[in-house]
Amino acid sequence: MEYVLKASRLTKKYKNSKALDGLTMHVEKGAIYGFVGKNGAGKTTLIRIICGLQRPEGGEYEVYGVKNSDKEIIQARRRMGAVIETPSIYLEMSAEENIREQYRILGLPSFDGISELLELVGLAGTGNKKAKNFSLGMRQRLGIAVALAGSPDFLVLDEPANGLDPQGIIEIRELILRLNREYQITVLISSHILDELSRLATHYGFIENGRIIKEISAKELEAVCRKCMRAEVTSTVVLSRVLERLGMEYTVVSDTQADIYGKVSITDLALELSKEGCEVRSVHERDESLESYYVSLMGGGRDE
Numbered sequence: 120m121e122y123v124l125k126a127s128r129l130t131k132k133y134k135n136s137k138a139l140d141g142l143t144m145h146v147e148k149g150a151i152y153g154f155v156g157k158n159g160a161g162k163t164t165l166i167r168i169i170c171g172l173q174r175p176e177g178g179e180y181e182v183y184g185v186k187n188s189d190k191e192i193i194q195a196r197r198r199m200g201a202v203i204e205t206p207s208i209y210l211e212m213s214a215e216e217n218i219r220e221q222y223r224i225l226g227l228p229s230f231d232g233i234s235e236l237l238e239l240v241g242l243a244g245t246g247n248k249k250a251k252n253f254s255l256g257m258r259q260r261l262g263i264a265v266a267l268a269g270s271p272d273f274l275v276l277d278e279p280a281n282g283l284d285p286q287g288i289i290e291i292r293e294l295i296l297r298l299n300r301e302y303q304i305t306v307l308i309s310s311h312i313l314d315e316l317s318r319l320a321t322h323y324g325f326i327e328n329g330r331i332i333k334e335i336s337a338k339e340l341e342a343v344c345r346k347c348m349r350a351e352v353t354s355t356v357v358l359s360r361v362l363e364r365l366g367m368e369y370t371v372v373s374d375t376q377a378d379i380y381g382k383v384s385i386t387d388l389a390l391e392l393s394k395e396g397c398e399v400r401s402v403h404e405r406d407e408s409l410e411s412y413y414v415s416l417m418g419g420g421r422d423e
């Protein structure tokens with residue numbers, strides 16, 4: 120497996136609060152990695168660290184196999200483009216001028232490729248219009264174009280859909296998918312808009328209190344979700360006891376309902392439950408969404 124980013128036991132403190140608390144994560148080459156977590160979980164801190172804007176206090180990370188302690192990390196980071204928090208654009212400049220400025224900053228030998236870049240992000244027709252007169256979605260796309268100026272093969276986007284209207288969200292989604300599929304760009308995208316991420320991500324990393332509590336591929340997630348059964352019984356106390364005995368993974372939803380993960384024989388389950396005087400009222404397959412998976416994952420977490 121080839122990884123674009125590997126982080127291991129990263130720690131970062133601000134005064135007394137731990138923003139990263141032993142974070143370990145793996146972004147596979149070619150992935151669209153959905154980096155999911157509540158506000159304050161540590162997403163931006165991780166992104167700032169891998170972009171070289173902050174130093175971790177402990178742990179290490181690798182970009183394209185180059186450790187953060189190696190001198191070559193600077194070259195490895197040139198393969199990354201990032202939009203962190205708000206896009207870094209000059210509001211008094213047009214889209215083209217913004218990209219030209221970035222070419223200058225990067226010391227690129229020519230201005231080749233600027234019109235293609237504008238075309239790619241859907242800003243080709245904006246002419247002399249200044250970025251301050253752009254919609255939020257256009258600014259976000261311009262930010263992505265600026266991040267793409269050095270032809271990176273790893274793009275890092277911090278909450279790119281934040282504040283966008285539905286049309287803006289669709290445009291960003293289509294752009295990200297295109298960059299990934301047509302240009303083979305690996306994408307790390309932080310978001311708490313789960314529904315939106317589920318249309319994009321090939322992998323997920325769930326972060327809570329500065330730690331990744333689960334990494335899972337979209338395929339694995341689909342399999343887990345498909346196998347979820349919602350059982351309605353007379354007592355989930357008894358059901359939990361039986362499921363524990365059978366070694367099944369489950370989440371209690373209410374006094375009478377629970378979700379059971381993995382393969383389950385309804386006959387065996389009903390038989391075991393009836394021995395303890397518990398009746399099965401109904402069992403049906405549930406198409407668990409990313410959101411309910413997230414809630415069940417975070418439900419067991421600490422909230423300090």
Ligand SMILES: Nc1ncnc2c1ncn2[C@@H]1O[C@H](COP(=O)(O)OP(=O)(O)OP(=O)(O)O)[C@@H](O)[C@H]1O
Nearest residue numbers: 133136137138156157158159160161162163164165
């Ligand atoms: N410059 C700073 N000084 C002090 N504390 C900070 C600073 N930056 C972040 N923090 C704290 O570190 C923790 C992690 O913040 P971070 O911005 O990385 O989270 P996040 O997951 O990106 O959240 P959000 O989605 O709100 O941006 C939070 O508790 C935050 O308050």
